[in-house]
Structure formats: C-alpha cells, structure tokens
Amino acid sequence: MAGMRILVLGGTSFVGRAIVADALARGHAVTTLNRGRTGPDTPGVEAVRGDRGHDGGLGALHGRSFDAVIDPSGLVPADVLRTARVLAPGTGFYAFVSSVSVYPDWKSVPVHEDSPCHAGEPDEEGDPADHRRYGARKVGCEEAVHLVYPRDRALIVRPGTIVGPHDNIGQALWWLDRISRGGPVLAPGDPSRPLQLLDVRDLARFVVERVENWASGVFNTVPDGPNTTMGEWLGHAVTATGSDAELVWAAEEVLLAREVLPWWEMPLWLPDLPENRAAWHTCGAAAAAAGLTCRPVGETVADTWRWMASGGRPTPMPGLPPVGMGEVRERRILHRVLTGR
Ligand SMILES: NC(=O)c1ccc[n+]([C@@H]2O[C@H](COP(=O)([O-])OP(=O)(O)OC[C@H]3O[C@@H](n4cnc5c(N)ncnc54)[C@H](OP(=O)(O)O)[C@@H]3O)[C@@H](O)[C@H]2O)c1
Known part of the structure; x- marks a missing residue:
C-alpha cells in the first residue's frame, strides 16, 4: 500500500x-x-x-x-x-x-x-x-x-x-580502507571459508x-546459506578500490598463536573452531520464502566503497571495541608469514 x-x-x-x-x-x-x-x-x-x-x-x-x-x-x-x-x-x-x-x-x-x-x-x-x-x-x-x-x-x-553504505559497526569498512592502501595485506585463514x-x-x-x-x-x-567467502569478499574489495593490494593468507593457527582477536582485530574472521561451526549457516529459509532477496555481494562492496570514497565514514555505535589491526602489528605478523620466522 x-x-x-x-x-x-x-x-x-x-x-x-x-x-x-x-x-x-x-x-x-x-x-x-x-x-x-x-x-x-x-x-x-x-x-x-x-x-x-x-x-x-x-x-x-x-x-x-x-x-x-x-x-x-x-x-x-x-x-x-x-x-x-x-x-x-x-x-x-x-x-x-x-x-x-x-x-x-x-x-x-x-x-x-x-x-x-x-x-x-x-x-x-x-x-x-x-x-x-x-x-x-x-x-x-x-x-x-x-x-x-x-x-x-x-x-x-x-x-x-x-x-553496506553507512555501516556503523565498521568491519567491512575497515577491510575496504586497508585494502585501498595497497601492498601486502594480512588475510585470515582459508579463503574458501564461507560468509553470510x-x-x-x-x-x-x-x-x-x-x-x-x-x-x-x-x-x-539472513541470506539462506552462505552467500560469499572471505576470499571472494576481499577480492571484491581489491577490485572495487582499484588497489594493488596483494592478499597474504595466514593460517589460522599462526593468527591464534599471535593472539589475534577474531572478529574485532581481524574483522569478519571467525576461526574454523567447533564453537564457530555454524556461524555462517543461520537458517534463512523462512525469510527467503517470505520474499527476502539478496543482491550480489560485489554490488554491496562496490557501493560501500563508492560511499567511503565520497567521504563516508562510520558513525560508530557507542560501547563497541575498536575495529581492525594496527599497521605495526600487521607488519610484524606479515613478516612472520612471509619469511616463516
Ligand atoms: N550491524 C549489524 O551487523 C547488525 C546485526 C544484527 C542486528 N543489528 C541491529 O540493527 C540495528 C541497527 O541500528 P542502527 O543504529 O543502524 O539504527 P538507526 O535507526 O539507523 O540509528 C540509531 C538511531 O537511534 C537513535 N537513538 C539512539 N538513542 C535514542 C534515544 N534514547 N531516543 C531516541 N532515539 C535514539 C539515534 O539518533 P540520536 O542519537 O540522534 O537520538 C539514531 O537515529 C540495531 O538494533 C542492532 O541491534 C545490527
């Protein structure tokens, strides 16, 4: 109506x-x-x-x-x-x-x-x-x-x-910002790990x-099942930002051994552990049957970057921890992953 x-x-x-x-x-x-x-x-x-x-x-x-x-x-x-x-x-x-x-x-x-x-x-x-x-x-x-x-x-x-645009938690925005700065980018775990x-x-x-x-x-x-993977998501971010970023995938054990904080320090990353087994498998069948449709994630990433590139910045929700890993810490872990030391 x-x-x-x-x-x-x-x-x-x-x-x-x-x-x-x-x-x-x-x-x-x-x-x-x-x-x-x-x-x-x-x-x-x-x-x-x-x-x-x-x-x-x-x-x-x-x-x-x-x-x-x-x-x-x-x-x-x-x-x-x-x-x-x-x-x-x-x-x-x-x-x-x-x-x-x-x-x-x-x-x-x-x-x-x-x-x-x-x-x-x-x-x-x-x-x-x-x-x-x-x-x-x-x-x-x-x-x-x-x-x-x-x-x-x-x-x-x-x-x-x-x-999407105007995100006020900032997980996806952090990735876009980091990838837009280019160079080797620490990426978590298995690129085929699903996301929803x-x-x-x-x-x-x-x-x-x-x-x-x-x-x-x-x-x-929620989308009725995982609708992308970490690798695809970050790949869309590379494309959308036009950056020369090179994703360097670090095994989860390496990140956990360095006490990288899942979800907040490495945004959107939930390690492949039993307690996260179903994190990206919430049932969305009822919503799909009722008419929820989901656009391709590439469109979401591109539109979100367009908003950021025009000056859009998150209005963080009060009380939430900072999102994303600092540059120095990322460099240290990258060094370890790239050199094995
Ligand atoms: N982001 C996610 O991934 C996610 C996932 C699951 C669920 N959710 C849910 O999605 C919702 C997201 O909300 P949003 O922040 O995006 O909503 P929003 O409606 O866009 O923004 C929050 C609004 O609440 C107003 N507000 C805050 N305190 C108020 C008060 N005391 N009296 C009147 N207005 C008040 C704020 O304006 P003023 O400050 O000017 O009053 C602002 O307009 C939340 O309920 C969250 O639990 C989010």
Missing part, C-alpha cells in the same frame, strides 16, 4: 537510515523520532525530537497516529516497552529489528526461528552502550513488543551480519514490504 504514514524510531545511522530511504522511495510519509545527536535527518522526513530512554521523553508522540512503526534502534527492553505503550493507541503495527544474537548458540548450531533464545525481561532497564547482555536484551525487546502488540500485528526480524552477509538495503526492502501489508511474523533475516 503506497502512501502509508510510517514512524521510524531512530533512522539516522545505518539500518534505520536505509529503512527511511526505502520507505520514502516507495512514496510513504515518513516521520522519524530521535534526539538529533547521531546524524542528520534524511531530507523528506518529518523529523520529531524525543528520547525514548526516559518516561518524559516521548511527549512529541502522544496523541499521534501512524499506520505502522518501525523500530530499528531498540537495544533496551524498557525503552521499547515505553515506546510501544505510547504508540499502541494510535498505531496498529510494530516492526522491530532484533538480531540472531537472541540465540545463545547461533555460532555453534545452525539456528532457525524456533531455536532456544536467551532469557529476556521486557522491562529490563540499562545503558544502551553496555553490550554485555546484548542478546538477552534483544529477547527482552521482542517480548516488550509482544506484550503490547498481538503477534498478528508485530514483525520481528533477526539479522545476522549486515553490511546481508546488504542493509535488502533488509530495509524486506521490512518495508512486510510493513506495507501488515505482514507479521518472526524471521531470521
């Missing part, structure tokens, strides 16, 4: 920004609610200021009505509960962006939507920048939505790793299309 009145909670960083862009492109009237700190509002939206972190912060929403609300930014259950309660009288449908981190075992076991989740509390308070209980809190956020909205009027999407990466714009399209139809449900929003 075109011309819906959609409220996006947040909307100025990464996932929310892509959802706003998609909804505007489809002719919807988009209102965004945020504090005005993280980034500029997208031209064309009605920008409303508010703070969902405390009881008095949502006055601007009282008495407002929307056809649907999309919540890409909820991290604290009590904030989601507060917002849902304010909106319920005038807004019929609630879409929430959760995470595969709701499953404690998502890295070791291939999870589907009915797999066991963390225990969550729908009224848990806390600092959104404290990520230690990230998965349990996302469960609490989902429960908060379901406490206020019946299941047939709520959509929950659980993405895995999201990539979703372009933020494909996530946005899936969410907005479902919201248009008030189509409820719970979905792992």
Whole structure:
C-alpha cells in the first residue's frame, strides 16, 4: 500500500537510515523520532525530537497516529516497552529489528526461528552502550513488543551480519580502507571459508514490504546459506578500490598463536573452531520464502566503497571495541608469514 504514514524510531545511522530511504522511495510519509545527536535527518522526513530512554521523553508522540512503526534502534527492553505503550493507541503495527544474537548458540548450531533464545525481561532497564547482555536484551525487546502488540500485528526480524553504505559497526569498512592502501595485506585463514552477509538495503526492502501489508511474523533475516567467502569478499574489495593490494593468507593457527582477536582485530574472521561451526549457516529459509532477496555481494562492496570514497565514514555505535589491526602489528605478523620466522 503506497502512501502509508510510517514512524521510524531512530533512522539516522545505518539500518534505520536505509529503512527511511526505502520507505520514502516507495512514496510513504515518513516521520522519524530521535534526539538529533547521531546524524542528520534524511531530507523528506518529518523529523520529531524525543528520547525514548526516559518516561518524559516521548511527549512529541502522544496523541499521534501512524499506520505502522518501525523500530530499528531498540537495544533496551524498557525503552521499547515505553515506546510501544505510547504508540499502541494510535498505531496498529510494530516492526522491530532484533538480531540472531537472541540465540545463545547461533555460532555453534545452525539456528532457525524456533531455536532456544536467551532469557529476556521486557522491562529490563540499562545503558544502551553496555553490550554485555546484548542478546538477552534483544529477547527482552521482542517480548516488550509482544506484550503490547498481538503477534498478528508485530514483525520481528533477526539479522545476522549486515553490511553496506553507512555501516556503523565498521568491519567491512575497515577491510575496504586497508585494502585501498595497497601492498601486502594480512588475510585470515582459508579463503574458501564461507560468509553470510546481508546488504542493509535488502533488509530495509524486506521490512518495508512486510510493513506495507501488515505482514507479521518472526524471521531470521539472513541470506539462506552462505552467500560469499572471505576470499571472494576481499577480492571484491581489491577490485572495487582499484588497489594493488596483494592478499597474504595466514593460517589460522599462526593468527591464534599471535593472539589475534577474531572478529574485532581481524574483522569478519571467525576461526574454523567447533564453537564457530555454524556461524555462517543461520537458517534463512523462512525469510527467503517470505520474499527476502539478496543482491550480489560485489554490488554491496562496490557501493560501500563508492560511499567511503565520497567521504563516508562510520558513525560508530557507542560501547563497541575498536575495529581492525594496527599497521605495526600487521607488519610484524606479515613478516612472520612471509619469511616463516
Ligand atoms: N550491524 C549489524 O551487523 C547488525 C546485526 C544484527 C542486528 N543489528 C541491529 O540493527 C540495528 C541497527 O541500528 P542502527 O543504529 O543502524 O539504527 P538507526 O535507526 O539507523 O540509528 C540509531 C538511531 O537511534 C537513535 N537513538 C539512539 N538513542 C535514542 C534515544 N534514547 N531516543 C531516541 N532515539 C535514539 C539515534 O539518533 P540520536 O542519537 O540522534 O537520538 C539514531 O537515529 C540495531 O538494533 C542492532 O541491534 C545490527
């Protein structure tokens, strides 16, 4: 249905920004609610200021009505509960962006939507920048939505790793930046190791299309199976940046012996260990059947580099560790890999 009145909670960083862009492109009237700190509002939206972190912060929403609300930014259950309660009288449908981190075992076991989740509390308070209980809190956020909205009027999407322009975690961006500087580049493990990466714009399209139809449900929003490999991904980065980078693949044992921190220090790398056996094998069959389509990863890499080359830099999410290995440490490990010493 075109011309819906959609409220996006947040909307100025990464996932929310892509959802706003998609909804505007489809002719919807988009209102965004945020504090005005993280980034500029997208031209064309009605920008409303508010703070969902405390009881008095949502006055601007009282008495407002929307056809649907999309919540890409909820991290604290009590904030989601507060917002849902304010909106319920005038807004019929609630879409929430959760995470595969709701499953404690998502890295070791291939999870589907009915797999066991963390225990969550729908009224848990806390600092959104404290990520230690990230998965349990996302469960609490989902429960908060379901406490206020019946299941047939709520959509929950659980993405895995999201990539694309405006990325605010920065894993893929670090690789593009490093590869653009050229020369020998330390690359982790086996180039054929799979990855399962979703372009933020494909996530946005899936969410907005479902919201248009008030189509409820719970979905792992991931490509249905691995959609690229570390080697292909980094190869696309070499092509996109036009650099002379030469990938130097280091065995995982070498990296682990040097205490290289998987995921953060060597972005996107999860070693081939039993605890990571299923990290890139989350079940996405339900989302695929419901219409989630995934563009080729080469397109994602090229568009992300285009954004970076035009000055785009991540707006890091508060509380997350720094991404990527320092130059000196990389040189030392490269020396060892290249000389065997
Ligand atoms: N990146 C991944 O790989 C990945 C994977 C799985 C799931 N996810 C999920 O995807 C979502 C990504 O969110 P995003 O940051 O990209 O969303 P976003 O909507 O683009 O940005 C976050 C928004 O929240 C607003 N905000 C923060 N605190 C607020 C408050 N107290 N009151 C009102 N607004 C507030 C910020 O604006 P102000 O600061 O100006 O208020 C900003 O507009 C998260 O929920 C994350 O859990 C991400």
